[in-house]
Amino acid sequence: MTNTVPEINIPTGAAESSATTAVITFADFGLDPKIQKAVSEQGYNTPTPIQAQAIPHVLAGSDLMGAAQTGTGKTAAFVLPIIQKILRHASSSASPARHPIRALVLTPTRELAVQVAENAASYSKHTDLRAAVVYGGVDMKEQVATLRGGVEILIATPGRLLDHIGSKVANLSQVEILVLDEADRMLDMGFLPDLQRIIDLIPAQRQTLLFSATFSPEIKKLAQSYLRTPVTVEVARQNAAADTVKQVVHMVASADKQRAIVKVLEARTRQGLSRQCIIFTNSRLGCAKLSRALERDGIKAGAIHGDKSQGERTLTLDAFKSGAIEALVATDVAARGLDIPSMPCVINHELPYNAEDFIHRIGRTGRAGSKGDAIALVDASEKRLLDDIEKLMKRKLDVQPLPEGSPSLSPASSRSTSRSESPAKMSDPFFYKPYEPSAAPQSSSVTNSEEKKVGITPARPAVGALLGGFKKK
Numbered sequence: 001m002t003n004t005v006p007e008i009n010i011p012t013g014a015a016e017s018s019a020t021t022a023v024i025t026f027a028d029f030g031l032d033p034k035i036q037k038a039v040s041e042q043g044y045n046t047p048t049p050i051q052a053q054a055i056p057h058v059l060a061g062s063d064l065m066g067a068a069q070t071g072t073g074k075t076a077a078f079v080l081p082i083i084q085k086i087l088r089h090a091s092s093s094a095s096p097a098r099h100p101i102r103a104l105v106l107t108p109t110r111e112l113a114v115q116v117a118e119n120a121a122s123y124s125k126h127t128d129l130r131a132a133v134v135y136g137g138v139d140m141k142e143q144v145a146t147l148r149g150g151v152e153i154l155i156a157t158p159g160r161l162l163d164h165i166g167s168k169v170a171n172l173s174q175v176e177i178l179v180l181d182e183a184d185r186m187l188d189m190g191f192l193p194d195l196q197r198i199i200d201l202i203p204a205q206r207q208t209l210l211f212s213a214t215f216s217p218e219i220k221k222l223a224q225s226y227l228r229t230p231v232t233v234e235v236a237r238q239n240a241a242a243d244t245v246k247q248v249v250h251m252v253a254s255a256d257k258q259r260a261i262v263k264v265l266e267a268r269t270r271q272g273l274s275r276q277c278i279i280f281t282n283s284r285l286g287c288a289k290l291s292r293a294l295e296r297d298g299i300k301a302g303a304i305h306g307d308k309s310q311g312e313r314t315l316t317l318d319a320f321k322s323g324a325i326e327a328l329v330a331t332d333v334a335a336r337g338l339d340i341p342s343m344p345c346v347i348n349h350e351l352p353y354n355a356e357d358f359i360h361r362i363g364r365t366g367r368a369g370s371k372g373d374a375i376a377l378v379d380a381s382e383k384r385l386l387d388d389i390e391k392l393m394k395r396k397l398d399v400q401p402l403p404e405g406s407p408s409l410s411p412a413s414s415r416s417t418s419r420s421e422s423p424a425k426m427s428d429p430f431f432y433k434p435y436e437p438s439a440a441p442q443s444s445s446v447t448n449s450e451e452k453k454v455g456i457t458p459a460r461p462a463v464g465a466l467l468g469g470f471k472k473k
């Protein structure tokens, strides 16, 4: 780690590479002064590694596959060059015909769509370009009005976009740049047919950018179908995890997991550590139940899952960010794409069915060089899942008893602490060095811009505003 390590959520490996590579600045990209001004107002001093790598390629017109997760600055990595490329179409005319959709960003979740749209609105605020977001689960009326008025940059979840296309409110015939953001998650969520239908409506003569946390065979197939000789940029390996994260497994019977969480949080309080944590669960029902049960145990908890309305999710997230909620109980899909600041602690109430999701979950802590704890509560029935995770991470996880003061819990499993590796390995509970620097220039001297985001306030009136377009100033 270098002392230029930013407070922004950059994967550790990416930040590490900054010591050996030249620092490049936003000025090096030759962005229009209107964009440059917006970037400065965001408080961004230096491009993040994914920005340093991707922006020149996007500006040059290449198709691109970017391996990067939320928290790496990937949104600006595609939004900034997109604005630059379509700026020539910017028009102050009020006529909708002068504002066709030029860039389309598809995202798996409404949260991610909203975040991308907020970024697009901020970065384009000194231009005449318009950005808007459409997603399902809310009334269509306001979105229809915005689309009818004309927008150049549209951020959308696939299903709702198809609804608008079906009712002839959205027309993709003038799209020049298509972004598939978190493409792996879109495939996981079964959006492939929707994606195919949408992409078929976009001119073949376009630039396509695909961002994904992993490059699974399915993603590669998608890229083969829709991208032309793409450049690949990568800021962290798919099975990377920050080496500042201390991982521990507690073997706990399912019935005792909620009490175990209380004990873990009590122990953290005794040690003077923050109680702020994200607790991951596998189901919406389990998520809601656990949140309520923790509340009954005196822990300020809130749930975020797919059955919650957009307004409820926003309120919960804001309460969590302000500290009014200390335990955010979440499902993978709901947590995906959320710009949650680095967490001191991530707790797996149960292990995910997909080992890669475990990496995403624990990636919520230990960001940008800060220390974090990743705690997994594992029942005997989850042994196979634990094996899969250990295989993916190429290491055994350290099994420890629950912290002092734990109530006597039911016998959890046959898997005792003695399964741990040699004492030498035990004293080094961290990962292998995960990052392989690429040849491309990188830098990571950035500042935390969380509070500097334009248009995002804790008491977000934006929920209403976000249903439609973003008006300039």
Ligand code: AMP
Residues within 6 Å of the ligand: 008, 009, 043, 044, 045, 046, 047, 048, 051, 069, 070, 071, 072, 073, 074, 075, 076, 339, 446, 447, 448, 449, 450, 453
């Ligand atoms: P993203 O991965 O796009 O969700 O971005 C994660 C966070 O980093 C967001 O809060 C961005 O506003 C912030 N960010 C993006 N680029 C930079 C930069 N170059 N310097 C500082 N913060 C940035």
